[in-house]
Amino acid sequence: MTTVRTAGVLAPTRPVSHLFELRGWVTGVGGLDEIAVRIAGEEANLTAEPCPGAPPGAVGFRALPATWAPSGVHRMVVEGPDGEVLTGCALTVGTLPGEPPLWLGELEAPTAERASIGHVVLVCGWALLDSRAPSLVEVHVEGGGTVRARTRLPRKDVPKEFPAFADAAISGFEARVPIDLPPGEERTLSLWVRYRTEGVGEHVSPKRTFVLRHPPADPEDAELAEELAEDTARALARVEVRTDPRHVLVLTHSLGVGGGQLWLQELLGRLVTEHGWRASLVSETDGPLRADCAELGIPVHVTTHYRHSSVPAYEGHVGELARFAKCSGAGVALVNTLGGFVAADAAKRAGLPTAWVIHESFTLPDFAHQNWGPEIPPAAVWSRWHSTLAEVDLLLFVADATREMFLPYSKPERCRTVRYGTPMWKFGGRTRPEIRRQVRNLMGFSPDDVVLVNIGVAESRKGQGPLISAMERIHRAHPEARLDIVGLHPSPYGLALEQTVRRAGLQDVIRLIPIQRDPTPWLQAADLFVNSSDIESLPRSILEAVCCGVPVAATDVFGAREMITDGETGWLFETNDVDALAAALLRALETPPARRREMARAAHAALSGWLDPAGYAREYAQILTDLADHGGSR
């Protein structure tokens, strides 16, 4: 004979806070160990307590969620011994009027217990504000100013502790704050962090004091560096080579597919085929662009990653590259990317007039910290980095803002901005309607969809995570908006993006597309291009969008603001702020299509003077010719 069990709960008729309790009763059971109460899918803790209004003989209980419940409407159920649902109710969890928003999180670094090493403060942790990752995390470090942290970084540990919280898996944040601290010194500093989301409120952390210690320079390093440099100089003096002033030695970081590499490939192609240059190439790593070099008749030498972890390693690699440079017979050197200071130093020691192209808009401490950690390079190598920036014949930049950033290391006459173009210049700032229709059909978009496109290798710097959050916030107001993010690869960040889209139930709204060598079809299908990177010099993808007649919404950073005028030729928004990004998307989506097209045309007209890649190739050919003919005496 089956026992009949019934249950009842005193369902709250008003929203409850994140930590709350419910009372109820059950009949037909011997005790609370026979039942379970689940709130938002998680089993609650039960204590026996008479419940007012319970029928005679019922077992009363008080149920408390095992942990904070996230904001939202949740289902609460009472389950019998066999898991059968006896009763249930819906309840609304949220911040009660007058209460601050719930903040869950941890500031993991820096800590008071352990000194931070180096001259950059790495501030990291995780945070949930009113159950979601905050829109903005601002870090204030004494002596380092205010820095906006990169948010929505993947976390594996937080969802284990807070499985009901939608953003737990992307609750990580990180900021790097350079401090002017000489080697061998330490300083006690303080910091505080502000977490903010519009419409939710903010949480300000208590001030935390910590010690920053910059390791002392090895007193023997400078002498050793000098000694090894002299060895290299003596070895190079024994080599007599006839140089060809029309032969350029290019030293770069990678032959993989990426913005900096594609820029170089385009340039080399034109130098060789249109301007009669001979080229040789040295790369840190191999990649698919090696085949393109082979087609152009450019010999490629793949070396190791630049070695700068110690003085002997640095001088050893510089010595090897300098010998290679001298024996190459090249009359001039072109070094690519900021991390290429080993190569630039080598080219100078080989006596080659050298131009060094710096695309990155990072400060040196920031760049070093994120690429090599807090203690690399050592002080003696660090000073070579500085002196190479000062000695190299020409520093070339792709944006004026980047040039301004590096001016203190060199002289104004040695720093020059040369913006690059793109082969997509041929589209002339428009996409033909029939092409657009075809591409959209192929991609499965309907004519009424407003297609947003983001292109860039999936990584935290590119801000795809914040873009998904912004899209989640606005898509109910703009159900016609569809977003394609092109550049997915199976990194932890890429996997977190996929999980975020799935968890938000936005698979029909946001598609994550693997890396494409040719993203043209997405640009031809797009109504709006969104650049969400938190740091960029001259984003190639923006140029390509402009060439295809797509209006651009972009973060207001470095070169982006040199390309887009807010409200006239596109939309700019503040960096590392999901609210700002969401508002920019709203502004763009609420702009009538005709006005959007007008803005795209205005953007193309503003940039058309340098979009043709023939222009920058010609300028580079002239620069290299001048260097080869007159040396580096500036």
Add this chain to the structure above:
Amino acid sequence: MQAELTRLRAEREVFTAEQDRLKARLAATEQELADVVAATERLAGKDERIAELTGRVTELTERVSAVSAELATMSARAAALESDVDILRRERDALRAELASTRQERDSVRLRLLDAELALAAGESDEDSPVAESTVDAERVLAAERRAGELARELEATRQTLSWRVTRPLRAVRRKIPRT
């Protein structure tokens, strides 16, 4: 007389010797004078050269002074321009900060409007979605649950009665007979 003549001849020889010596001395003096005159003439030429060089030096010094003054002016102008650039950069950075603050205010208003629009839309269309029950509904549900609990208890009590246990086989047979 002879003696007088001899004495006079001796004196003449002395005078002649003295005359020769004086002539030689005169010649040497004349030579010295000529050398002095020549040297004086040479010195007079050098003075002219020195004067010429001094004039040139003065001229060059004046030009150097003029160039130095021009350089100082240029340096001052360059320093002033650098200072202006620094001021402009600071002004630009301050304007950017102000712009960021203004944008934040604008975005804040827009997002508040968005939230209001969404809340309004949700109120109009999501009537069937799971929301917390109203007080009346909650009371009605609770009363029903209580009544169910009481009935369950009654049922259980009935099941425990003698008549219920005695009629168990009859109920079993009835369950096996299909209902028409």
